[in-house]
C-alpha cells in the first residue's frame with residue numbers, strides 16, 4: 001500500500017519532470033557506497049562551483065548531536081555561510097504557495113528524507129545567493145570565493161553524489177557522534193520551546209532509524225575517501241568546539257584532509 005509520502009514523491013518527480021529514483025528493487029545503501037567508491041573515487045563531472053574557490057564542509061551526525069550548535073560557533077570564527085538543510089526545508093514548507101510544503105511536512109514528521117531534488121535545489125540556490133551577496137566580505141569571500149557549512153546534508157548517498165558532482169566538490173565532513181540517550185535528552189529538552197514538529201519521541205525514533213540505515217553509509221563513503229573528522233559531541237559545547245576549531249584551522253592552513261577521530 002503506497003504511503004502519502006510515496007504518492008507525493010511521485011507527484012514531485014512528475015512536477016520536476018524527473019524520473020523517479022524509486023527502482024523496482026533498490027540496491028542496499030552499502031552496495032551503492034561500494035559502487036560509487038569504485039567508479040567515482042572523486043566526483044568526475046564539472047560542478048557549478050569550483051572547489052578551488054568555494055570550500056564546502058558537510059556537517060553530519062545523528063538527530064540532536066549538536067551540528068547546528070557547532071556551526072553557529074564556526075560562523076563567528078571563520079565567516080562561514082551556514083546552510084542547514086533542515087532549516088531550508090522548514091522555510092520552504094512554510095513558504096506561502098510552496099508546492100512542496102505538504103511533502104516536506106510529512107517527511108520531517110516521519111523522519112524520512114525529502115526527495116533530493118527539492119533539497120539540492122534549495123541549497124544550490126542559497127549557495128548562489130551567498131556568493132552573489134556583496135555584503136559578504138572578509139576572509140574567504142573575495143574574488144568569487146566562499147566558504148559553506150552544509151549542515152545535516154547529505155544524509156543519503158544520492159544526495160552526496162549529486163552535490164559533489166553538480167554543485168561543488170566537498171572538502172571534508174565534520175561528523176558528530178554521541179549516544180542515542182544523549183541525543184534524545186537534548187532533543188526533548190529543546191522540544192519544550194522549539195516548536196519543531198519532529199522534536200517528540202515518536203518522530204525521534206523514526207529519525208534514528210533513517211539515520212542508521214541511510215545516513216551512516218554516507219559516512220562510510222566519505223571515510224573511504226579519507227575526508228572525515230569524527231568528533232565526540234558528548235562533552236560540553238566548548239570542549240566539542242575546541243576540537244572542531246582545530247580541524248577547520250588545519251583545513252584552511254592547507255593541510256591535507258585525512259580521517260581523524262577526536
Ligand code: UP5
Pocket residue numbers: 061062063064065066067068069070084085086087089107108109111112113114115119151152153154155186187189190198207233234235236237238240
Ligand atoms: N546541545 C548541542 N550541543 C550540546 C552539547 N555539547 N552539550 C549539551 N547540549 C548541547 O543541538 C540539539 C540540542 O542540544 C540544542 O538544544 C542544543 O542547545 C543542545 P543542535 O545543535 O540543534 O543539534 P543538531 O544536530 O543540529 O540537531 P537537529 O535536531 O537539528 O538534527 P537533525 O539532523 O535531526 O535535524 P535537521 O534539521 O537536520 O533535519 C530535520 C529533518 O529534515 C530530517 O529528519 C529530514 O526529515 C529532513 N531533511 C531532509 O529530508 N533532507 C536533508 O538533507 C536534511 C533534512
Ligand code: MG
Pocket residue numbers: 067068084086151152
Ligand atoms: Mg540542526
